[in-house]
Amino acid sequence: MNLPTQRQRAANAIRDRILCWGDPPAPQSDRLVDGWARALLELPAGPEGDKPYVGWLPETSGAKSAAATDAIGSPWDAPTDWDHPNSHLSKDFTVKEVTQGDRRLIPQKDSSEEKKIFILAEFLDKVQADWGRPMGVTSWYRRPGMNAAVGGAEDPQHLPGKAADIYTLEGSPREFEPCLDEQAWSDRAWGYGVASGKGFTHLDLRKGRIRWWC
Numbered sequence: 001m002n003l004p005t006q007r008q009r010a011a012n013a014i015r016d017r018i019l020c021w022g023d024p025p026a027p028q029s030d031r032l033v034d035g036w037a038r039a040l041l042e043l044p045a046g047p048e049g050d051k052p053y054v055g056w057l058p059e060t061s062g063a064k065s066a067a068a069t070d071a072i073g074s075p076w077d078a079p080t081d082w083d084h085p086n087s088h089l090s091k092d093f094t095v096k097e098v099t100q101g102d103r104r105l106i107p108q109k110d111s112s113e114e115k116k117i118f119i120l121a122e123f124l125d126k127v128q129a130d131w132g133r134p135m136g137v138t139s140w141y142r143r144p145g146m147n148a149a150v151g152g153a154e155d156p157q158h159l160p161g162k163a164a165d166i167y168t169l170e171g172s173p174r175e176f177e178p179c180l181d182e183q184a185w186s187d188r189a190w191g192y193g194v195a196s197g198k199g200f201t202h203l204d205l206r207k208g209r210i211r212w213w214c
Helices: 005-021 027-040 066-072 095-099 112-131 144-149 173-182
Strands: 135-139 163-168 188-192 201-207 211-213
Touching: 095 135, 112 135, 112 163, 112 173, 112 201, 163 173, 173 188, 173 201
Parallel strands: 188 211
Antiparallel strands: 135 163, 163 201, 188 201
């Protein structure tokens, strides 16, 4: 990239952080990185007075400032690459949560299933933000034959990519489901899996206070 010195430094810092996440930027991402660098220079100076300030860039479990979000967006806004497990669907969730290492669970590009997976990922970001701790996923998208093999319902929400079975990686599982009921998932469907001894909570995109025991 032929960028002015400050923007080149900012772009390099951004690319270095992306490399730390484990996914090298593709050559076609140069224009996107340039855009982040340009916007980054418009932010206020950092705590040490340096500019460009790259301190907002999050670690994998960190959070960035609202100002940076509004000005720049985020590296996980890049198109999802389903061939790379660590490619982001949203801020906090990646391909590996959907596929669980099984390439048969990669949805068809631009399909209804893929779109629903992206929508659910954004909702799960909000759940994790409300909970304030990292979450794991045991099951997300399923194909019909695979769903039958695990004893799934005939037409579950997992088939169109509209459901995920999640669990908390930190904190009390017994406190997790009440948090869902009171905050991020108060007006959507979910099943009591922790309370029923299954070890996970089923969430899906249906609207309304739909509750059941898994």
